[in-house]
Amino acid sequence: MTLFERPILAIETSCDETSAAVVVGRRVLSNAVASQIALHGKWGGVVPEAAARAHVEALLPTIQAGLGDAGVKLEDVAAIAVTNRPGLVGALSVGVTAAKAIAFSLEVPLIGVHHLEGHLLSVLALPDELPMPHACLIVSGGHTELVSVRGLGDYEIVGETRDDAAGEAFDKGARLLGLGYPGGFAIQEAAKAGDPKRYSLPKGLVGDTIDFSFSGLKTAVLRLVEREGDRLNVADAAASLQETIVSVLTERAMRAVRRLDSRALTLVGGVAANLALRSRLAAACEKEGVGFLTPPLSLCTDNAAMIGLAASYRLARGERNGTDLESLPTAELP
Incomplete structure (x- = not known):
């Protein structure tokens, strides 16, 4: 299994969790999550417009927390991964826009990740062989x-x-x-x-x-x-x-x-x-x-670590996205 063995900053904003993580290969160095449970609990479910606004407010401090927890400086990040499909399009756009800007400013690769592939590969964080x-x-x-x-x-x-x-x-x-x-x-x-x-x-x-x-x-x-x-x-x-x-x-x-x-x-x-x-x-x-x-309970609910894990093998294969990366509300598994 060939993986990208340099620091990946991963971002997840597909629904009601704002998350940023740093992943190297199969190693999760950090996984910062800002939950919106209290916000949406008032309505008994996720309100898309409120979710998008909350992502805007939480994303920068969550990215800073993810980098800080990992002990990694922004300039040491070698690639940016972001959930770009499927999900609430307004929520997705917050993460995708930020990911594009960071990748462009650092001049590092950008890769969009399917949310469900992130879940599928969250088990890569385990030490076990994946049969x-x-x-x-x-x-x-x-x-x-x-x-x-x-x-x-x-x-x-x-x-x-x-x-x-x-x-x-x-x-x-x-x-x-x-x-x-x-x-x-x-x-x-x-x-x-x-x-x-x-x-x-x-x-x-x-x-x-x-x-x-x-x-x-x-x-x-x-x-x-x-x-x-x-x-x-x-x-x-x-x-x-x-x-x-x-x-x-x-x-x-x-x-x-x-x-x-x-x-x-x-x-x-x-x-x-x-x-x-x-x-x-x-x-x-x-x-x-x-x-x-x-996976451990922390990697079951929506999180950026799983997005970084999924990106790791795709980046190792040479896959990249440009600044035209779109936020897609629906998408089949790749």
Whole structure:
């Protein structure tokens, strides 16, 4: 595995986290993150215009923090990496504009990175060998996909949600149960005191599929809340919701591992921070006799370190972007 072994300054502003990191090869020297959770919590979800304004305010001090934490001076940076797709276009533009300006002023290479490839390769931060081929489960607020990873830059989506992402089901469920934002962590905490078998909730698609569907689950939680009223046990409902989502994700992921004859499964994305999911998949992979890799919690939610890791191999291949690099709200995996 050939990587770019000089300091990369990476920037991430695709949604509601402002982040800057310094990466050298597979080594993450720093990963500064300015969260917007408190800002968007007032509305129960991300407001694009507010997110973009918050990125403008936070980006410079976050870059300074990333460089300072790494002990690297700006003039020692050898390349700039930035998330340029997909995401909220206003938010993306903040990071892309800054990255272009820094790369131009330093006269160093600029590389745009696909946000999901960043998640896919966040496991490069681990000391473990990354087996090829392997299956990857990307699960977040906006994405739920199973990807066949044949090599760096060689990906194929083999399973995906047909409607809502798993993270959206967590967020909507948390709102309905009055647990706040972000929903994934709120559900996880409430579920600790609950009975996961108390309420029966639908798992979506049936049959031998590796696709997902969570819209029916969201509706079922709404009906549960309406039906039970004051009798509803919130902890039991949270535990039942978490158990349903974890069960579906594990079942489909292991089915993909067998179908692809994969040597390992990687779990990435914001929902990969869910401890029940991490534990369930680790046990399932051990039983199946395949490897299991998932990044530390700090690299599950959106962050710039994963963008630097993805950029590292692309820069080593000689890939570069010019000052015409665009911010794209939608884009397929490269």
